Amino acid sequence: xxxxxxxxxxxxxxxxxxxxxxxxxxxxxxxxxxxxxxxxxxxxxxxxxxxxxxxxxxxxxxxxxxxxxxxxxxxxxxxxxxxxxxxxxxxxxxxxxxxxxxxxxxxxxxxxxxxxxxxxxxxxxxxxxxxxxxxxxxxxxxxxxxxxxxxx
Amino acid sequence: xxxxxxxxxxxxxxxxxxxxxxxxxxxxxxxxxxxxxxxxxxxxxxxxxxxxxxxxxxxxxxxxxxxxxxxxxxxxxxxxxxxxxxxxxxxxxxxxxxxxxxxxxxxxxxxxxxxxxxxxxxxxxxxxxxxxxxxxxxxxxxxxxxxxxxxxxxxxxxxxxxxxxxxxxxxxxxxxxxxxxxxxxxxxxxxxxxxxxxxxxxxxxxxxxxxxxxxxxxxxxxxxxxxxxxxxxxxxxxxxxxxxxxxxxxxxxxxxxxxxxxxxxxxxxxxxxxxxxxxxxxxxxxxxxxxxxxxxxxxxxxxxxxxxxxxxxxxxxxxxxxxxxxxxxxxxxxxxxxxxxxxxxxxxxxxxxxxxxxxxxxxxxxxxxxxxxxxxxxxxxxxxxxxxxxxxxxxxxxxxxxxxxxxxxxxxxxxxxxxxxxxxxxxxxxxxxxxxxxxxxxxxxxxxxxxxxxxxxxxxxxxxxxxxxxxxxxxxxxxxxxxxxxxxxxxxxxxxxxxxxxxxxxxxxxxxxxxxxxxxxxxxxxxxxxxxxxxxxxxxxxxxxxxxxxxxxxxxxxxxxxxxxxxxxxxxxxxxxxxxxxxxxxxxxxxxxxxxxxxxxxxxxxxxxxxxxxxxxxxxxxxxxxxxxx
Numbered sequence: 001x002x003x004x005x006x007x008x009x010x011x012x013x014x015x016x017x018x019x020x021x022x023x024x025x026x027x028x029x030x031x032x033x034x035x036x037x038x039x040x041x042x043x044x045x046x047x048x049x050x051x052x053x054x055x056x057x058x059x060x061x062x063x064x065x066x067x068x069x070x071x072x073x074x075x076x077x078x079x080x081x082x083x084x085x086x087x088x089x090x091x092x093x094x095x096x097x098x099x100x101x102x103x104x105x106x107x108x109x110x111x112x113x114x115x116x117x118x119x120x121x122x123x124x125x126x127x128x129x130x131x132x133x134x135x136x137x138x139x140x141x142x143x144x145x146x147x148x149x150x151x152x
Numbered sequence: 153x154x155x156x157x158x159x160x161x162x163x164x165x166x167x168x169x170x171x172x173x174x175x176x177x178x179x180x181x182x183x184x185x186x187x188x189x190x191x192x193x194x195x196x197x198x199x200x201x202x203x204x205x206x207x208x209x210x211x212x213x214x215x216x217x218x219x220x221x222x223x224x225x226x227x228x229x230x231x232x233x234x235x236x237x238x239x240x241x242x243x244x245x246x247x248x249x250x251x252x253x254x255x256x257x258x259x260x261x262x263x264x265x266x267x268x269x270x271x272x273x274x275x276x277x278x279x280x281x282x283x284x285x286x287x288x289x290x291x292x293x294x295x296x297x298x299x300x301x302x303x304x305x306x307x308x309x310x311x312x313x314x315x316x317x318x319x320x321x322x323x324x325x326x327x328x329x330x331x332x333x334x335x336x337x338x339x340x341x342x343x344x345x346x347x348x349x350x351x352x353x354x355x356x357x358x359x360x361x362x363x364x365x366x367x368x369x370x371x372x373x374x375x376x377x378x379x380x381x382x383x384x385x386x387x388x389x390x391x392x393x394x395x396x397x398x399x400x401x402x403x404x405x406x407x408x409x410x411x412x413x414x415x416x417x418x419x420x421x422x423x424x425x426x427x428x429x430x431x432x433x434x435x436x437x438x439x440x441x442x443x444x445x446x447x448x449x450x451x452x453x454x455x456x457x458x459x460x461x462x463x464x465x466x467x468x469x470x471x472x473x474x475x476x477x478x479x480x481x482x483x484x485x486x487x488x489x490x491x492x493x494x495x496x497x498x499x500x501x502x503x504x505x506x507x508x509x510x511x512x513x514x515x516x517x518x519x520x521x522x523x524x525x526x527x528x529x530x531x532x533x534x535x536x537x538x539x540x541x542x543x544x545x546x547x548x549x550x551x552x553x554x555x556x557x558x559x560x561x562x563x564x565x566x567x568x569x570x571x572x573x574x575x576x577x578x579x580x581x582x583x584x585x586x587x588x589x590x591x592x593x594x595x596x597x598x599x600x601x602x603x604x605x606x607x608x609x610x611x612x613x614x615x616x617x618x619x620x621x622x623x624x625x626x627x628x629x630x631x632x633x634x635x636x637x638x639x640x641x642x643x644x645x646x647x648x649x650x651x652x653x654x655x656x657x658x659x660x661x662x663x664x665x666x667x668x669x670x671x672x673x674x675x676x677x678x679x680x681x682x683x684x685x686x687x688x689x690x691x692x693x694x695x696x697x698x699x700x701x702x703x704x705x706x707x708x709x710x711x712x713x714x715x716x717x718x719x720x721x722x723x724x725x726x727x728x729x730x731x732x733x734x735x736x737x738x739x740x741x742x743x744x745x746x747x748x749x750x751x752x753x754x755x756x757x758x759x760x761x762x763x764x765x766x767x768x769x770x771x772x773x774x775x776x777x778x779x780x781x782x
Contacts, residue, residue, distance in 0.1 A: 053396075055277055056395075065354045066280050066281060066323075076358065079359045082517070083362075086511075089510065089537045090537075091541050098317055098321070105317075116540075123537070
């Protein structure tokens with residue numbers, strides 16, 4: 001009985017975690033100390049309790065070290081949100097083009113169209129300085145940026 | 153369906169014994185063994201070898217491997233770590249973990265097809281990864297941080313499906329120390345002495361390079377390797393079997409670059425270069441060695457090179473391309489978070505100004521902490537997005553491939569004159585770069601010397617009848633100077649940033665006289681010659697020397713230091729270093745040092761330098777410098 005309850009609680013919280021994105025925030029290194037720089041990034045920073053093994057272990061967005069297909073965009077945005085926001089404002093950049101490709105844009109023309117649409121929808125996608133990665137992704141859908149290259 | 157037979161397994165073992173298969177180069181490489189005087193040993197003492205003595209006996213390990221691979225053994229039976237709770241992983245047959253060993257054994261022994269486990273789960277995983285080619289990634293030095301000059305290397309596993317604009321979602325495979333959260337001096341010490349464990353880890357490529365490109369301001373160089381799809385497949389198999397392997401991590405020797413090379417050798421044993429580096433592995437040197445192999449036709453290993461510029465480089469280049477009015481507008485934009493209408497700029501120029509200001513805040517935010525300047529950035533973003541699509545000037549500066557920089561170790565052979573005394577000298581520099589040397593592919597205006605030793609032979613005068621006391625401190629052959637480290641990092645002050653410049657040096661002079669220098673201050677770019685920089689610093693010094701009356705003095709001083717460094721032309725470098733020390737209880741000391749460096753051709757320089765000593769005698773020396781990879 002207890003086991004079942006725990007299982008339900010666990011799956012429950014797991015599902016919630018899924019809705020809340022990949023939860024990469026705490027794992028993404030935001031600052032390096034001078035000493036870490038001295039040794040040239042030769043360190044694996046601590047990833048908390050998450051296992052970044054090669055072939056085993058599963059989290060909300062990855063399975064055995066590989067990002068789940070339907071979580072690629074969410075994962076990419078969580079890791080690169082700062083840079084994506086900047087590139088979206090300027091309407092060009094490598095990460096923005098990657099986001100376009102992840103949303104199904106293949107040709108250069110399609111990617112340019114995506115980038116322009118993302119730029120003109122900037123205020124919808126990033127309505128405030130502190131926009132969460134989950135809102136970022138949802139707003140891309142609302143602003144029909146995500147489907148610029150679908151059915152085109 | 154597979155099923156093992158004791159008889160067949162015994163037969164494999166006797167075949168292996170007959171051919172002494174454990175001596176095969178590929179087996180040695182698969183175990184990351186290093187050859188000692190009489191035996192082999194591997195640093196991976198945890199999580200890898202199947203025989204308890206496997207890390208020092210390729211033979212016992214091979215026999216144990218055959219015994220276990222071809223019997224009913226699951227990963228669970230060999231896995232001792234309690235951290236792994238993934239039951240679907242633990243229930244798999246151990247062939248599914250030791251993929252590369254199994255594959256290799258099937259090529260050298262007559263393995264019955266019944267004895268091969270299909271490993272569906274593993275094969276499905278590999279299919280998802282879909283690695284068909286591999287690149288060696290080199291995160292270069294941070295252009296503003298000379299101490300990062302050594303760089304870092306890791307592997308990128310390339311899925312051809314990601315080729316069009318999606319290569320950022322490929323995977324990076326890294327060998328690094330797991331350090332946890334600890335920091336401070338202990339961190340460095342532990343890293344030097346091998347207290348941390350090194351292990352392989354996999355992360356999406358964009359996540360891996362984000363740390364380097366943005367946080368540290370390092371440019372990324374991708375060296376795409378010429379491996380066949382079968383070799384790439386074998387490499388992935390090998391990385392899978394190294395997944396739980398742990399070895400003591402040494403920052404300077406058994407580090408990322410060393411084990412990445414060892415991994416490449418496991419795939420192609422002919423590469424065979426890792427052991428040449430054994431004592432000091434500088435990541436960029438491994439890239440250079442691979443390039444050297446590439447010029448040898450049979451081992452053409454580097455197929456192509458790609459470059460990704462860091463946010464910091466991007467910012468600096470954007471700024472340098474602006475015209476005067478735009479530069480002024482950037483300062484205003486940084487302060488007011490918009491470009492006032494009274495600036496007469498075209499929409500394109502306006503966009504360039506805003507993008508530069510945005511990059512400026514992004515660089516600062518990454519440097520300070522990710523959550524700073526959020527509002528500043530956001531205001532600028534709104535301004536820029538309102539301008540819509542604008543074609544901004546693409547930067548066209550020529551890239552400087554780090555593998556074309558001069559090699560990091562050097563031998564100096566010279567002769568000189570100290571007062572009336574002739575001497576010849578031999579100096580060895582372990583690493584890395586002299587400030588006057590050609591800085592192509594390295595951090596400009598930096599000096600990075602780690603471990604150097606200068607030996608001098610003094611030609612004593614025979615003629616004088618009385619003993620010449622002034623030369624009593626000179627023996628015929630002496631160790632003149634041992635430099636533990638000497639770092640100079642000149643980060644110029646710009647209209648937007650006030651970086652500090654600093655230098656630190658620790659050396660021992662002949663007769664065990666310590667010589668310690670420390671200085672900090674500001675430096676500025678000067679628009680003369682090709683490019684020049686001048687630094688104004690406050691210096692402290694602790695050393696001891698004879699004064700002009702042959703009295704031994706302890707010199708603890710403090711005073712101003714002006715350092716001028718210049719690229720006079722493509723091949724000429726120059727530095728002038730002036731100190732004025734106010735010395736405790738002794739006479740003040742005005743010290744000068746001037747040095748020219750002329751590059752004859754790659755890796756060969758001539759240096760001439762002149763300096764004065766506390767005893768009032770000056771010294772001039774000419775040296776021939778040969779740079780090489782140790």
